[in-house]
Amino acid sequence: MAQSCFFGSIGRALSGIRHRLSLPVGSRIREVDLPGQGVVKLDKSLNFVGDNCLRTVLITKLTIDRAKPGTVLEVVSDNLSAVETIPFMLPNCNCDHLATVSAGDCQKIYLRKRQNGLPPGQATGAGSAGPTGRESTK
Amino acid sequence: MSSLPCNTTNVDTPVVNVTEPRNVVRAFMVLGFFALCSLSSFAVDHRYIYFSAYLWFGFIYGMSLQYGRFCMASAIRDLFAVGVPRMAVGIMIAVVLFSLVSAYVTVAGKSTFHASPIGLYSVVGGLIFGIGMVYTGGCASGSLYKTGEGSMAALCVVLSLSFTQVFLVDAGGWLNHLVPATWAASALEKGLPAAVTPSDGWYDQFLAGYVWNLSATTVGELLGFKNPIAAAFIGNSLVNAIIPAIIILAAIYFNWYRKGYLRGKEAAYRGFRTELAGYWSMITASKRTAIAGLVLGVAAGLHMWVIQGLQQRLGIANAGELLAAMGHTAGLSIQDTVFDPGYFYITTQEAQGAAWVMQKLGYNVMDSIFFGLDNGVPNPLLNPVLWMSVSLIGGASVMALLNNEFQFKVPSLEIAFWAIFGGILMGIGARIGMGCNIGAFFATVTNGDPSGWLFGLGMTVGGLIGVKFFNWWIERKMAKEMAALDDF
Numbered sequence: 001m002a003q004s005c006f007f008g009s010i011g012r013a014l015s016g017i018r019h020r021l022s023l024p025v026g027s028r029i030r031e032v033d034l035p036g037q038g039v040v041k042l043d044k045s046l047n048f049v050g051d052n053c054l055r056t057v058l059i060t061k062l063t064i065d066r067a068k069p070g071t072v073l074e075v076v077s078d079n080l081s082a083v084e085t086i087p088f089m090l091p092n093c094n095c096d097h098l099a100t101v102s103a104g105d106c107q108k109i110y111l112r113k114r115q116n117g118l119p120p121g122q123a124t125g126a127g128s129a130g131p132t133g134r135e136s137t138k
Numbered sequence: 139m140s141s142l143p144c145n146t147t148n149v150d151t152p153v154v155n156v157t158e159p160r161n162v163v164r165a166f167m168v169l170g171f172f173a174l175c176s177l178s179s180f181a182v183d184h185r186y187i188y189f190s191a192y193l194w195f196g197f198i199y200g201m202s203l204q205y206g207r208f209c210m211a212s213a214i215r216d217l218f219a220v221g222v223p224r225m226a227v228g229i230m231i232a233v234v235l236f237s238l239v240s241a242y243v244t245v246a247g248k249s250t251f252h253a254s255p256i257g258l259y260s261v262v263g264g265l266i267f268g269i270g271m272v273y274t275g276g277c278a279s280g281s282l283y284k285t286g287e288g289s290m291a292a293l294c295v296v297l298s299l300s301f302t303q304v305f306l307v308d309a310g311g312w313l314n315h316l317v318p319a320t321w322a323a324s325a326l327e328k329g330l331p332a333a334v335t336p337s338d339g340w341y342d343q344f345l346a347g348y349v350w351n352l353s354a355t356t357v358g359e360l361l362g363f364k365n366p367i368a369a370a371f372i373g374n375s376l377v378n379a380i381i382p383a384i385i386i387l388a389a390i391y392f393n394w395y396r397k398g399y400l401r402g403k404e405a406a407y408r409g410f411r412t413e414l415a416g417y418w419s420m421i422t423a424s425k426r427t428a429i430a431g432l433v434l435g436v437a438a439g440l441h442m443w444v445i446q447g448l449q450q451r452l453g454i455a456n457a458g459e460l461l462a463a464m465g466h467t468a469g470l471s472i473q474d475t476v477f478d479p480g481y482f483y484i485t486t487q488e489a490q491g492a493a494w495v496m497q498k499l500g501y502n503v504m505d506s507i508f509f510g511l512d513n514g515v516p517n518p519l520l521n522p523v524l525w526m527s528v529s530l531i532g533g534a535s536v537m538a539l540l541n542n543e544f545q546f547k548v549p550s551l552e553i554a555f556w557a558i559f560g561g562i563l564m565g566i567g568a569r570i571g572m573g574c575n576i577g578a579f580f581a582t583v584t585n586g587d588p589s590g591w592l593f594g595l596g597m598t599v600g601g602l603i604g605v606k607f608f609n610w611w612i613e614r615k616m617a618k619e620m621a622a623l624d625d626f
Contacts, residue, residue: 050550050553052275052291052556052557053211053275055608057215081212081275085212085222089221092394
């Protein structure tokens with residue numbers, strides 16, 4: 001019993017990535033109103049609240065690498081270091097940083113993977129400009 | 139923000155700018171606590187000003203580290219994992235600044251720095267430390283400032299690395315079988331007091347039988363400068379710190395920054411001018427990190443000046459003399475000393491704190507060279523360098539509160555596991571490498587000690603190994619989970 005508890009804990013610890021990538025289907029139809037970007041449809045949301053910086057930036061990068069051009073991602077994190085690092089890594093990942101929005105105890109970073117070869121700002125998907133930065137969910 | 143390579147908004151700008159009133163009150167309460175400690179101790183005995191000097195420099199370090207998110211684990215991780223150089227750049231800025239201030243302090247005869255022996259142990263220690271800090275998500279100083287932000291995971295790291303050091307330096311038994319015969323013989327030849335049992339304990343024999351046999355020097359001495367100004371500014375600062383920092387920055391620019399910079403640049407390419415503009419753009423890309431590096435570098439240099447000045451004023455060479463004069467002889471080493479580096483340091487005082495707890499629990503650590511002969515185990519309330527660590531946490535708390543970034547966070551089982559596991563590796567690495575990212579790297583390379591670069595090399599390779607392993611782990615073991623993302 002003690003053995004299974006011990007190894008179970010380690011197993012859960014090592015496979016902790018699972019909960020971040022297994023999100024309900026409902027999360028795919030959300031839309032957010034971002035400052036300077038307008039209403040943007042989200043394709044995926046990654047929740048890293050409570051995670052350390054390495055996991056946050058690494059899994060975000062892997063997710064971006066696998067995403068199709070035009071994909072809009074939301075990265076939720078309460079790790080200040082990761083929140084500041086992610087926008088800096090986006091140019092190297094062929095992504096545009098749309099906005100970073102404060103949401104209480106955490107920050108939400110919005111990014112879009114560029115269409116192949118298109119320069120920044122010409123990627124499709126942005127809606128009308130919205131000044132509020134508030135988030136809406138459908 | 140024009141200095142960023144592509145369409146990246148200014149991420150330096152805090153999302154929330156107005157400090158909540160309750161956070162201002164809390165920040166002043168923290169500040170008031172340290173001010174009270176400082177003033178009340180001074181009222182008891184004016185010689186406690188020596189402790190207060192450590193305290194307030196620790197406070198400045200904490201504020202700067204938190205403001206710039208200054209962390210060597212971040213520097214290595216961001217560079218190798220996602221190609222972001224801002225933290226590595228900030229550290230190099232701090233290295234250059236600290237080296238210049240240190241050179242000035244050395245010339246003025248106010249330096250407290252002592253070079254470390256040069257040997258392979260620095261690389262090995264740095265390697266283990268580097269692997270550990272990637273898993274914890276913070277280096278030794280980073281974990282302290284993150285504790286000040288309310289991260290209990292970071293506190294787990296601090297505790298883990300502190301207690302690991304205690305167990306490592308006092309471990310004997312089967313570990314004695316791993317001691318090379320030459321180390322054991324050499325340790326015995328030193329004629330050390332029997333109280334520190336030099337023939338028992340892996341670490342004791344590692345120190346007395348191996349490290350003490352190595353020579354320590356600075357680049358200024360190595361290059362044979364007779365003029366102290368030339369030795370400090372040309373040898374120690376220029377050759378050992380500034381030129382390597384410029385070369386490292388150039389390597390970072392060409393490997394990780396240049397491509398993105400040129401891609402996002404609309405003006406025509408103008409050869410060296412464009413490259414220079416890109417180099418400068420990289421240095422100024424994150425103003426927060428650059429400012430933190432600047433403040434840290436200057437403060438770390440001034441710290442040595444102030445401590446040396448106080449030592450001269452108080453007529454002491456070590457805080458142990460001060461404690462003995464004030465009647466606090468418990469916990470002093472055999473030589474009546476305590477750990478008192480006189481500059482920015484992190485891990486040894488934390489090990490002393492952990493050792494004090496272990497002593498109270500009946501575990502004798504004073505039979506080791508590390509504690510019994512060199513550093514002692516004073517009461518944490520009477521440990522000046524530990525005051526610096528505690529106030530570093532306090533300074534980080536104040537800065538976090540003022541930026542509405544303080545958040546009490548209890549780690550999940552997963553994060554706690556990595557924090558403790560990584561902390562153990564960091565503790566082992568710090569003892570073998572004779573310091574951490576601050577004491578064995580930052581403070582050494584900036585004072586002309588080439589052994590710092592050996593530790594830095596090991597730490598970087600260790601960090602790279604840690605990042606590669608983590609990347610491999612996520613990609614291989616979690617392939618099924620990642621595959622779910624392929625349907626975008």
